[in-house]
Amino acid sequence: MRKVENTVKKEYRLENLSCANCAMKFENNIKSLPDVEDAIVNFGASKVAVIGNVTIDDIEKAGAFDGIKVAPAKQRKEEKVPFFKRKENVVTVISFVFLVIGIITSFVYEETHPAAIGLFVLSIAVGGYEMFKSGLMNLSRFYFDMKTLMTIAIIGAAIIGEWREGAVVVFLFAVSEALEAYSMNKARQSISQLMDIAPSTATIRRGDKLVEVDTEFIQINDLLIVKPGQKIAMDGIVLKGTSAVNQASITGESVPVIKTIGDEVFAGTLNEEGSLEIQVTKRVEDTTIAKIIHLVEEAQAEKAPSQKFVDKFAKYYTPVIIAIAFLVAIVPPLLGADWQTWIYQGLAVLVVGCPCALVVSTPVAIVTAIGNAAKQGVLIKGGIHLEEIGRIQAIAFDKTGTLTKGYPEVTAVDSESKKDLIQKVMSIETYSQHPLGQAVVKYGAKEHIHAVEVEEFQSITGKGAEGVIDGKKWSVGSVSWITSISTISTEVIERVEQLQTEGNTVMLAAEDGQYKGFIAVADPIRKTSTVVLQDLKKAGIKHTVMLTGDDARTANAIAAKLGMTDVEAGLMPEQKLNAIKVLKEKYGAVAMVGDGVNDAPALAASTVGIAMGGAGTDAALETADVALMADDLEKLPYTIRLSRKALHIIKENIMFALGLKIIALLLIIPGWLTLWIAIFADMGATLLVVLNSLRLLKINK
Structure with a gap:
């Protein structure tokens, strides 16, 4: 890889990135730019990180094949264009009008009438222009994605005189693309909502004056004035005033928390009652909400084991489908069958065989689940951890500050x-x-x-x-x-x-x-601990154990009240580590719940390390695989339910994606597979996996 001098890593937000294959192609296009050292496209978060000397125009040119728009990562999102006003959707409607008039004309006259053919050609040209442009370019480079396969299929349909079929397929493909883009935007909504939580400006006391400034210009130790009903713009410490602050956006807590002098407050939380004067403790890029957004986006970029499998499978799957399509088009005619019929069948196999639904089956579920968890105050730091949580059989808990309040x-x-x-x-x-x-x-x-x-x-x-x-x-x-x-x-x-x-x-x-x-x-037991442990048992957790450095008498008394399976007391940090290893040998997947600092060795050794109170400690955000932002266990059963549902949905998605295509391919045997059935199978599978994944948005506490 070439070395580019004097470069830094820059991040950009992307619009119109709706296809996982497109994301891979876009990444490769950026990497091929002369002054780029490396580039990573985060499909889930719709972002790209580039190391090199490039402009936004350069990056947009690399994504021109899919109309990708680029903006600096820190720039506030512009007003979104409504679904029905987007250029590609308007073009689809115009294409549909020509298609309908063409179908009516073909019924009045016949399908081969010049007027009908002309209308179908107009429908194909209007609705498929962008697709053909990308498809032909891809074909010249021997890059086979959905647009390449569709371009070959439409050109083939035109050659054998199937103009109406070609127009129907172009229209259905355009509809599929529009709906997929809409669904992916819906899946990413959790992140976009997080980004809008903190206000972009704040009122600062400068001497005797109150001035409104952009948050990026606010410095540490500035005095922030927050009136009742306003959102707190920066992390800080309360210097004056007492108020109830709604922290749901950060911790997922539904009940407002009373904040008074000396208490910590977070950017993006809502000041409900009194006026507060707050001393700023972090710059805007270091606030808790900024870290949450960054970590969630990083988590969405990290590929889960199931996604790695799907990507590897798709790599071999596409060439195999192209080979099958070629054989379907060539072999039967060589054995005496009709050329036109089997070339048409081969074109249909090309369309139905595109791996779009398969490639998107896993990332869309992971994006949705991680985004939903973040809204509920649970930070899951990667698809691999999301999957592992669902496989947990045993959970180990630290006592002080986890099952108990942590103070006498x-x-x-x-x-x-x-x-x-x-x-x-x-x-x-x-x-x-x-x-x-x-x-x-x-x-x-x-x-x-x-x-x-x-x-x-x-x-x-x-x-x-x-x-x-x-x-x-x-x-x-x-x-x-x-x-x-x-x-x-x-x-x-x-x-x-x-x-x-x-x-x-x-x-x-x-x-x-x-x-x-x-x-x-x-040190009193938390009110929620008993209920949480009962919920965990209902969720199928077989073994709950308390690992504590406290004396055995106290530990046994608390464990008995909570109904825990086991308790190990008087443990030093290295003994907690050994206890986790023993549990892993016995149960396989084991979670450790602690405060993210004292329990670091045990958290690291467990299958999934879960830290309490992530909103208050940077250490918890950094060290654990999962951070419960509120200092409470209530979200733990929800996290396990979400993970298990996500695992279930990922398996369903892979079955839907492959199953529909297998059924469609089997229609070749009686000769029933048509181009429009093929595009319906591909579009149906893609929409099915996306809509199925969106069910994860409905899972809450």
Whole structure:
């Protein structure tokens, strides 16, 4: 491959790219340009990446055979031309008018009448001009695609006097192309909707003035002003204000989230109630929504195993069909049959044998499924992962932050005066940085209890903390420490042990050595975890296992509540990795669900690594095969259902694409195969696989 100096990779968006074969030809045409080092066409996302010194005009010339339009990747999409105003569709309608008048004329007179033939020729010329131009050019280069095969078939039909058949086939082919383009645009709609989520301009505070600027000119640390009802244009941190923000476009969450000072917000989310002042933390090309769009488009470009098989099959399939068509046209006449009849049959075989439906059968399903998942807040990073999810038999879960909330909360308080106990304990824990102590402080604030002054605060390593409140010494800490300095009843000890068995950490408190009560703290199970695990079992997941570094007592208590198949506790990261390997040996396809950072080795070793809370962490977006953008497992059963449906639809598509053609080819035996039946078989198969794939758009939570 030639080396082009001083070049960079540039990306462009494409219009009118509706055919998978056309995409391959377009890519080869760009690569053949003199100053191009490499080019990659992403059919699913309708984009091209070019390394070389080329202009948009150069690229459009490379795609002139299919009327491909090119625009810079960052350019906002222009207003789309309505379906019935597109040039190719208008031409199709005019061709149809000539065809209908020609058919009427042929019935009034006869099919060989000069007026009828003239009308059919006009219909063919108007409707097939672009096709013939491409077909003849392809033929001169011995490149065989649908347009090449159609051109040969129409010229052959004209030579043997089948003018009406030729006109009907041209019209049906034009209709097929228009409907395929419409269907592919529909399949790509998920991506185009994602691109339109974030506004292109925003209001920025510059000194004492508010100015509206394009998002591409907004810098990090700029102050963004967002009024109620407006979309947030950039990722950032809230500096002033409190509001409910609808994050459905990023995370798929249906319920708005309250955002206040210090909270992170994302570009493309909707500010519903209050006014917010936001400090911008990322440039427009680095925002979460920009990364999602980029990763989804990359995912659509990555070929799934089934697609690689189809592409390889199609490579050998087309020459075989051309050979069969040639034999059908030549062999029977050489054995004494009628030349005109069998040449016509051979032309029909050429048309019916085009692999369009087969080539598009897999990518259209993958494009649709990945796009739909992105709208629901699930980022699937490639067709291979989409397929693998559908084959999963076992799922391993990290505990902290995945099945549980990931931070401690107060679960039980026992005292003669609960409010007094909370006040005294939170007052002492205010001086401590221990997570369990901070859980009590947060609980007290939530209950509108205010801390009091503490004197002589002292943290005692491994035991707890103590301080003097109103002249009395309060001690707060572990069960063993408080029981050593005060007398506690057997009944209380039994209750504490029961809570510990259920996964709680219990803090006891004493005033001047006299026991005053206890507070139980735990990392609570997410409300949705139980339902999600039940849904996974219904979806056919055979084995669910918790892999955690936590102690066995806590892990077993949580696993029992959730109804998990198995639990492995006290694991170091490398032990989690080994556990995944064992599961893969036993079940084949295994998923690991974690936070994308601490569980990186296990995520990498699993068949599919699924990261939680992708919207908040770049690491989750980068390391996992699948990212659940909301910090919630609710979307996991949906993802498995979508994947299994996609696998099912891909298999159906391949069966439809090959089955219809086989049936049509079998019509050669009794001599029933006609050109219009052939084009119906090809058009029908193509439309069937596209429309069947669009069913994936209907799958939601």
